[in-house]
Amino acid sequence: MTELRYAYNTNGLTSHRLSDALSFLADTGYAGVALTLDVVHLDPFADDAFTQAERVRARCDELGLGVVVETGARFLLDPRAKHEPTFVSASAEGRARRLAYLRLACDLAGVLGAEAVSFWAGVPKPGVDRDEAWGWFADGVRALVDSHGGRSYALAVEPEPGMLVEDCDGWARLAAEAPGTTLALDTGHCVVAGAYAPEEAVARFAPSLGTVAVEGMRRGVHDHLPLDEGDVDLPAVLRALREASYDRLVTLELSRDGHRAHEMVPRAMATLREAERA
Template sequence: MTARSTSGRAPQGAPATEERDEGRSRAVNSALRYAYNTNGLTSHRLSDALPFLADTGYAGVALTLDVVHLDPFAPDALAQAEKTRARCDELGLGVVVETGARYLLDPRAKHEPTLVTADAEGRARRLAYLRLACDLAEVLGAEAVSFWTGVPRPGVDRDAAWGWVVDGVRALVDSSGGRGFALAVEPEPGMLVEDCDGWARLAADAPGITLALDTGHCVVAGGYEPQEAVAAFAPHLGTVAVEGMRRGVHDHLPLDEGDVDLPAVLRALREVGYDRLVTLELSRDGHRAHEMVPRAIATLREAEQA
């Protein structure tokens, strides 16, 4: 599970060539289910965004809990979640809960506090938020809750930070594991867990988590090509994201831009029998969501045929 590959060679743990060929013939007609992340719909009301996605052909929504869409700290958050679930059920949309809102916990510090914040109170606030997100996910009928570890700030000892992450993740698994959704840790470039091998180390220290694989991050962090990561970590995938991304640059781009081989990624997902939502995150394109939402699904359908 921790093997590395920086070339076109299949990483250790991937199916053999013959098995891949057999898998391709079995899975070539398997339909993937796509979802769009609401952090790319921040100029839309959630009540408008959901039917927009359904009408455009998406099978789900990646719901980023935030001040604009289902604020988890609103007094009526649980009631909002119940209403949202009813609407998603009506529209036939599955749900993944995303927890990476920029300023939800601190209006003056992006993504802070985290599980690697030096201040114990800050780490406790992050953990409490993740537990709340899990409560909302249960109401929403979500298939996964995705979260990341955080960026160690200057002066933070990385060994100490690792211990904080392990403790936090274990506590979350203890309180929210086994509730019908996957607890999925997402490697993020620059964070303490920034690649798939880092996730594997964390999974060994904190059993009960799955992998939230952002395939675009693979071309930034290295180690595996995106399609290689799908094959190598297939049994552990809790949720998967796709987008365009340039090698070594952590900018989320439209699917038809950048260095990700999208047809290869989708083919790999079909070959391993992945049946959860495949989400798309274009958080910097909310101002043109009316163009990007249909453009993205069209690009995905075209890539499926490549």
Template sequence: MSLRYAYNTNGMAHHRLDDALDLLGEHGYDGVALTLDHHHLDPLAPGAPAEAQRVRARLDDLGLAAVVETGARYLLDPRAKHEPTFVTPDAPGRARRLDFLRRTVDVAGVLGAETVSFWAGVPRAGVDRGAAWEWLVEGVARLAEHAAGPGVALSFEPEPGMLVETPREWERLRDAVAQAAPGTPPLLLALDSGHCIVTGDLAPDEAVRAYADRLGTVAVEDMRRGVHEHLAWGEGDMDVPAVLAALDEVGYRRLVTVELSRDSHRAHELVPRTIAYLRAAEARAADGRTEP
């Protein structure tokens, strides 16, 4: 088994970006899942293009590949988490989200990132879901047209509680975007395996097999059934070896990312612990064992 692992910088929020990258290189990671934020390569900053070039050189020096993530909590609005989104009712807010994602695509192109991952957003109370769906399709279609220029792959992540929660709903969105933006590359699936045991629609390893040829990026972490909380290893109900075995079985060779966004205070412990855990889980999967 030869899976490639990355750690998300949203779980290293108290580290300078260069220090975070050094730590990942030191512990044998293959890449970084870079959440663009005010302190980690802010795409809205005036010097973003030059900073992206500098970070690309650091990645090359360290032998790290990249996935670009867009889940910064307060980058666009310091008073509302993750707002505005593509399902925000005011058009200027949706335009700000699109501008941010276009800038993110441009940064990803400079970094040579494998993909840009993004999500729908949570509809506010009173928002008509049909209208929200139309806003989402329009926004993703405009983003797909922009990404086609630099050839950056887009991966859409279903998130519990958001307008698009499951891979099946992602399929509907992918087809709608293909109609709205004909000729653009297909929208890939950003599969967070933990979300599968939150929504309960598919077992994580089953989702890997079902969507193997449409996966743009995959995340693993521990999580409890029915509870959307990213947990460190051994704190939840995930059968991680089963997920890794399925990824190897389908020949997945993109980065497998780890998102522990609530654990930045102990990143110095979890970064080395995570890579050791995943390599041990690979060995258990190869032996047909799922228990530690």
């Protein structure tokens, strides 16, 4: 069976310089980094963002780290509104800003040699018709595929509980209407929303996986927990990934634990290795 490759998301390393975080991950046995473009690590709107990306690419090459680009920074586009604007914002200007940002993220992903760019739909605000919001999202995804599809990285849509696309079936509907994307499967989200257990989602959607995330999560509660907590059967998830011959990075997101990353980074790796043996 396939040997799995693990990465850690930089949104859980926000108290570390990016250069220090990369060395820390490599020294702890990770094969990659899930780089959340943000004001802390590689601000995509910085004047020298592409120069920074070239340096990060060189450092990752030295350390043997693969890269996934994550685009879910909380206040990158609006310092006063979390995750706004999105593809389902009522404002056409806001939707255009989200598309421009994702295109920029894709350009940076090319410089970084990333294997995937992950993004999500967003949450429709009260008063927004969900059918209309679906049309906006599908249009935005088609526009992104038209400009940046078919490149060296996968365009991966992540279902998020509470968002317009919140489960794997929602992604499948989108994929039928806006071809050219893959599934960014967060296995923890499966115990919060959707019809599939995490390991079932891996098996069912294996041919469409662009990137996969793991973490602990309690049934019905969207709260990212350490891998050894919650209701996800981690050994079953890892076994399903190996049986599916999944060879892309498996990422871990603990965005609320940056203050204790010195503990969580090695703890997560130890938990993953134990789950593999199980």
